[in-house]
Amino acid sequence: MPNGQLAKSGLNKSLQHAATYQFLEVLEYVAWKLGKRVIKVDPKSTSQYCWQCLNKLLETLSQR
Numbered sequence: 001m002p003n004g005q006l007a008k009s010g011l012n013k014s015l016q017h018a019a020t021y022q023f024l025e026v027l028e029y030v031a032w033k034l035g036k037r038v039i040k041v042d043p044k045s046t047s048q049y050c051w052q053c054l055n056k057l058l059e060t061l062s063q064r
Contacts, residue, residue, distance in 0.1 A: 024038070031038045048056055 024040075028038050048059075050057055
């Protein structure tokens with residue numbers, strides 16, 4: 001593209017990944033200082049489970 005949109009898109013993704021990595025590093029450090037731990041979870045299908053009882057909820061997208 002003439003305005004370099006493709007290059008800007010790649011740079012944005014790169015910055016996003018770097019920011020996420022840095023956030024996780026700080027989060028792990030703070031948790032360590034407080035005597036806690038951080039557990040990384042694969043986000044795939046996590047919104048389908050109740051956060052209290054961990055039962056799978058069968059809801060449509062409009063109900064969530």
